C-alpha cells in the first residue's frame with residue numbers, strides 16, 4: 186500500500202526538462218500547449234536579446250553562455266528527464282554554406298550529444314528540431330550514431346503547420362528519441378522518417394503514413410490547403426484596406442537606410458501604426474516579380490525567416506491589403522497596397538499564445554529575427570505530447 190502511494194507520488198512529479206537553444210521559448214510554449222506535466226528546470230541561450238524576451242514572458246532568465254562549454258557534471262546536476270534542442274540551422278540551410286558538422290555552429294550540438302554517455306543520469310527523452318536538409322547531413326548521421334550507441338530508439342518526422350490547419354508553410358525536421366526500455370506508443374514507426382502527423386493521433390498504418398506525401402503530392406497538397414483557416418484569421422490589422430483606399434498617395438521619394446535597404450519616406454498610404462509595415466514602392470518596382478504575395482483569403486503563406494523585413498526575396502510572404510479581381514496580374518502590384526506581416530501576425534502564424542509579448546526595447550528588426558528563428562507551436566506541441574505519452 187505504502188509502495189503504491191509512493192509510486193503514485195512519483196508519477197505526479199513533473200518531468201524535469203532542459204531547453205537548449207531556448208530563443209524566445211518556442212519549446213516551452215509547446216510543452217505548455219501539449220499539456221505535458223513538465224517543469225523547465227533550465228533554459229540555455231547565448232543571445233542577450235532572446236533571453237530578454239524569454240525572461241519577460243516566463244520570469245526566468247536562461248543560462249546565458251555557450252552550450253559548448255557545458256560538462257557532463259553540469260548536466261547531471263539538473264537531474265533532467267528530457268532534453269529539448271533546437272540548434273542553429275545555418276549549417277544545413279541552402280542560404281548557408283552547408284558546411285554541416287564542419288561549421289562551428291554545429292559544434293555545440295554534437296558536443297552536447299557526445300556528453301550523454303558521460304552523464305551518470307542520461308535523459309530518458311530527447312527532442313531535436315531543425316531545417317529540412319538536416320536529415321541528410323553528416324551531423325544527422327553522427328546524431329543517429331550517438332543515439333544508437335546510448336540506447337535510444339528514434340522516430341523522425343518532417344512536418345509543416347499546413348498539416349495542422351495553419352495556413353503557413355514551414356516544413357521542419359524533428360527527431361524524437363526515447364531511451365530503452367522506454368518505448369513509443371506506435372513502435373511500428375521506430376527508426377523511420379515520417380511525413381504525416383497520423384502516428385501522433387494513433388494512426389498505425391505504416392505504408393500510408395510514410396508514403397502519403399509522395400503519393401499524388403498535388404492532390405494531397407490541395408486537400409491540406411482546403412482544411413486550413415484563411416490568413417485573415419491571423420491578422421491584427423484587418424481593416425487597413427479601407428483606410429488605405431482613402432489615404433493612398435503615390436509619393437515615391439526614397440532613401441537608403443543604414444542596412445542598405447531602400448525605404449520610401451512617408452508614402453502616406455495608411456497613417457498610424459501600420460505605416461511601418463507598408464512595402465515601399467521602390468522595393469515593389471525592383472523586386473515585385475520575386476515577391477510571394479498572399480491575400481486575406483489565402484490558405485497558405487511562406488516561411489518567415491530571421492531576415493524578414495530586412496530583405497524581401499525569399500524571407501516570407503507579403504500581404505496584399507487591396508484584393509484585385511485578377512490576382513495574377515503583376516502590373517497591379519502597386520495598387521494592391523502590399524504590407525509586411527506585423528510581428529504579432531508572424532507570432533500568430535507560429536501559434537504563439539496571445540499573452541506572448543516582446544519587451545518594449547526590442548526593435549522591429551530584432552522581433553522579426555527572433556520570430557524567424559523560432560518554431561511552430563501547432564506542430565511541436567503534438568510531437569511533444571506523443572513523445573512524453575506513456576513514458577514512465
Ligand SMILES: C[S@@+](CC[C@H](N)C(=O)[O-])C[C@H]1O[C@@H](n2cnc3c(N)ncnc32)[C@H](O)[C@@H]1O
Nearest residue numbers: 206207208209211230231232251252271293559
Ligand atoms: C534556431 S534558434 C532556436 C530558437 C528557439 N527554439 C525559439 O523558439 O525561439 C537557435 C538559438 O540558439 C542560440 N545558440 C546558437 N548557438 C549557441 C551556443 N553555442 N550556445 C548557446 N546558445 C546558442 C541562438 O542564440 C538562438 O537563439
